[in-house]
Amino acid sequence: MRLPERGPRSVAYTVVRVPGPTLIDWLRAQDDQTLAVLLVARPDLATPPPPDTTVLAARAATRASVTRAAEGLDTFTLAVLDALVVADADKEPVSVARVVEVVGADAGEARVRDGLDVLVRLALAWGTDELSVVPAAREAGGLFPAGLGRSSPPLDDVDLPGMLADLPEAERRMLTTLAHGSPLGRTKDAGVSVPLEQARTPVQRLLAMGLLLRRDAETVELPRQVALAIRGNSPLGTVRLTEPTMNTRQHKVSTVDATGAGEALEFLRRAESLVKAWSTEPPPVLKSGGLGVRDLRRVARELDTDERGAGLVVETLFGAGMVADSSAATSPEWLPTTLVDPWLVSTPATQWATLASAWLDLPRLPGLAGARDAKDKVLAPLSDDLRRPPAPTERRRILSTLAELRGGTGVSPDDLAALMAWRAPRRGGRLRDEIVRWTLAEATALGLVALGASTGAGRALLEDGPAAAAKRMADSMPEPLDHVLVQADLTVVAPGPLEPGLAADMAAVADVESAGSATVYRVTESSVRRALDVGRTAEELHDLFRTRSRTPVPQGLTYLIDDVARRHGRLRGGTATSFLRCDDPVLLSEVAAHPAAARLELRKIAPTVLVSPVPLADVLEELRGAGFAPAAEDSLGQVLDLRPTGLRLPAPARPRRATVSALAPERALAMVEQLRAGDVAAGTRRGRTVSLTGGTGAADTAATLALLREAIERNNQVWIDFVDSRGVASQRVVDPFRVGGGVLEGRDVTQGAVRQYPLHRITSASLVES
Structure with missing residues (x-):
């Protein structure tokens, strides 16, 4: 089947389209509150503060900024954005009806308009009845928005449904596969160009019919018109436009809280055991950093858990600053810090809140431990390979989503991962679903989640902080027992x-x-x-x-x-460096005759006293190993406890808590005022200019004073470059009243308020020409 030839049309039409407003024009037309909301929603646009609307629009149109903003969009809103790109809204404005048509009739116009409102609020699109998008939206969405390839002009007037219905099964199946996946396909037949009558393979026939396009000798591409014809009422393909529902299980809130408290107590027991073990036998630090595999396995055995659980305990203590690298020049070790001692004597609820908040703000992914990197290297716990700065934000987002459910409502990790993927499909990268599963598993081990539901203490930690969480956990923990x-x-x-x-x-x-x-x-x-x-x-x-x-x-x-x-204490020891005394001369003689006495260099100074140059702790340990039962005493004869208290490091600087880069609304409104002033300044005609940059200081200051006095005498406005106390540069158009004492006083043309500008903060000044 050949495509019909397109002959000349009898009537030619000339369509004149009035170009829509640019992003700069649209931004300038918005009120201050709208621009402030934009800066809060996209804080990267406000860093550093933009001097005028032109700079704001340029930042908003960059690929990096558009990609960052799109990461927070759900699947449906991204589908609306893809529909705008498919409709070529980056080249000319498109109507809302056209967007609804591309998204699919099932979506409904009202819902599409809601999605468009989100995009407009984020300045990813602009307009009302006809909308445009920034060109970077096409780049941010990948090579093929909505999985659609290039258009083929020869197919514009062809009855594609009829052509597709007449195709053999093998060829139709090939086109359907490309329509619902990537539009590109690799085949050795792509380099062979033959007429339809000589075509022998499905690819050759489809190329001859124009239903496939040749990109190179080994690649073919499905034209956009063919894909849309195959997709029918779903122009965007298999995109799920509705949020997935989760299979939930309802538990009693008290059961969830009690189960979480039990897990929290078990986590605390393991953390205390690890601290005590590393106080006496600290493991070495690997040359590449981190904790070795054998040491991790040893920790897992001592804590009675698996390696993943042991790694979580280690990472959490590290995040709380209670474990640190000794940084010794020869043999660095992982040692507890001085923060451990007050933590050990705290109440269980306070201990838990300390560790839970440290894990929540941990800029690392403990779940990565044991995996291999691109070079097939095993990622070790406590190594820099596990560092992921966005981890706290993702952790809070996942737990907050779970906390949105009614108390006691449990879900499976797979269902929650599917929901999070729908709500932010471009967020999280290749580990997106794994991060959800790791977060739930780790939160369960810490008692923030139990039976798949958020515990009361977990909700309190997210909403009110560690103090409130500790109080809620204390209420959930069983009362301490006074008996055994x-x-x-x-x-x-x-x-x-x-x-x-x-x-x-x-x-x-x-x-x-x-x-x-x-x-x-x-x-x-x-x-x-x-x-x-x-x-x-x-x-x-x-x-x-x-x-x-x-x-x-x-x-x-x-x-x-x-x-x-x-038998205990019959043999007493002291320091001479150390000494031994006993009321029974026969027992003391037995000690002196034992082979251990030679190693300890014991010598008798009286029938009931032996002394040694060896430290007392070593003497007692050696004698106990030989079967004796000595005890240590002080100068008054009271029993002493000579057990070591454990090794400690000075507490490191508190790790910086990961915070979301949010812009306060008041600060955003102040930036909008600067934008307006910058726009006014940019639109003024400037005359003679004095600049302080690169000058000699005094001469430039004198020239500036002369220019400002001239403006006052001539009742002329001045345009100034000004740097405020925070180091933020901006432009102002000012009606000057007075200059002196190192200060310019005048009325800000944009704000209408009288302000004072220190002369040393003015970097340049120009007369404004009328």
């Missing part, structure tokens, strides 16, 4: 979080065997000796279990405490 359950196998069960004092007592006398919502401790000989080492007495330990246990204290525990206490 002692078992016959010398284990102690804490069925929930313990009071701070009881928790400290249990940590001193028992070892954690398993942690979770119910913590299991085990009492051993070494743990009892540890309690005695820090000054506890056997009677105090008996009283602890007798008064705090809801179950009977087994005899085995009583015997264990008494047996260890009977």
Whole structure:
């Protein structure tokens, strides 16, 4: 089938189209409030403050600014923008009816007008009944807006639906695939040009019929008219014009909050365990920065979680400034900082609020840890590879979307990712959906989200800050328990979080065997000796279990405490650098005869005293390893606790909180005033000019004073370049009244107000010609 030849028309029409207003003209015609709203919505246009409307329009039309503004548009509004580009609104204004036609009849005119209002408010489009868009909108939308290729003029008057209906199945299927995807296709037949009668392949026949266009020897392109004919009532293709609905699950708010509080307590336990572990055995810093794979696995084992969960704890503590690189010249290590100590003694709710707010503002993506970069390098936790400055903004956007739902409403990560993708399809890059899933998983581990729903503490953190969130979390956390359950196998069960004092007592006398919502401790000989080492007495330990246990204290525990206490402290140590004393000369002689005595360089200075040049802590550790049970004492004979408190680094400078670059409405209105003044100044005819730039100072100042006095005498206006106290340059047209004392006083022509301008801030001045 050949295309009909287009013969000459009998009547020729000349269409004269009146060009629409330019973006500059449209901006100048808007009121101050409209321009202020534009500057607030697109803060990049206000940095630095534009001197006049011409500069504002130039910035608004740049590709980078248009791309940034389009990132905040939802799928439907982007479809309206694509429709304007498809209708060539960047070349000449198009009517609203034409835009509705391109978007699709199902959208409805009212909804399309709402989308156009959004675009006009952002200055991506302008006009009322006929609209235009900036040329950069075509570039920002990619090579093929709405997936449509170039137009082919020979197809303008062709009955394309009829031609397509007559095509064989294989050729129609090929065109349909190109119509609903990229309009480009690669084929070896693209370089072969033959008449229709000699065509042997579908591509050759479609090229001969003009239903495909040849771009190069291996690429063909689907003409725009063919794609629109195939798409029918959906000119923009398979774009989903309605927001997707999410499958929700309703839970009791109290259940969600309680579940989140449980997760928060578990996260705090892991954070405390990590701090204690790194206080004594800090891991090294990789040469490339970050935490090594083996060290991460070790952390995961110690915290009883997987590597992703361990990485989240590490990254959160790092974001809170509680873990830092020691920056040592030879062997740098990851060490806790001095911020850890006050955090450890805070209430659980305050501890949680500190970590949750640090994670929310963390300019990093912990979920990237373990992935590989373009060079197949594994991305390590705590490395700079995980830094992503937009992460806090995306995190807040995702959690705020979840918080919009009714309390207790849970959703799946996939449904939320689909909703976020529809609301901002050009935002987030290739990790857009993964960031949603990572955020939900991390927020769940922290207790901001539970059962797929936002917790009350999570909502409070987003809306009111850490203090309100801590109060809400405290209400959700279970009341601390004042009792434990002692078992016959010398284990102690804490069925929930313990009071701070009881928790400290249990940590001193028992070892954690398993942690979770119910913590299991085990009492051993070494743990009892540890309690005695820090000054506890056997009677105090008996009283602890007798008064705090809801179950009977087994005899085995009583015997264990008494047996260890009977042997504990019989051997006493001091410093000489250090010394050992004992009331039993036989026991002291046994120590002196032990092989450890030679290593410790012990020597007897009395029948009951040994001294050593080795530090006391080392002496006690060595003797305990040899089977003895010595205790340390002070000058009064009281038991001392010589356990190390852990390594600490000075607290680093507080990390800067990530904030959204927002422009205050008052500041925006002030910028609009400068715009108006700049427009007036730009429209004036200037005469003789005096410039201070590059001058000698005094001579230029004298010339400026002379020009300003001349303007006052002649009752003439002056045009000045002025730099305010914030360093912002602007232009003003002023009716000068007085000059002296280093100040020009006059009425601002634009604002109608009398102002004073310090002469040292005027960079140039010109007489205004009438």
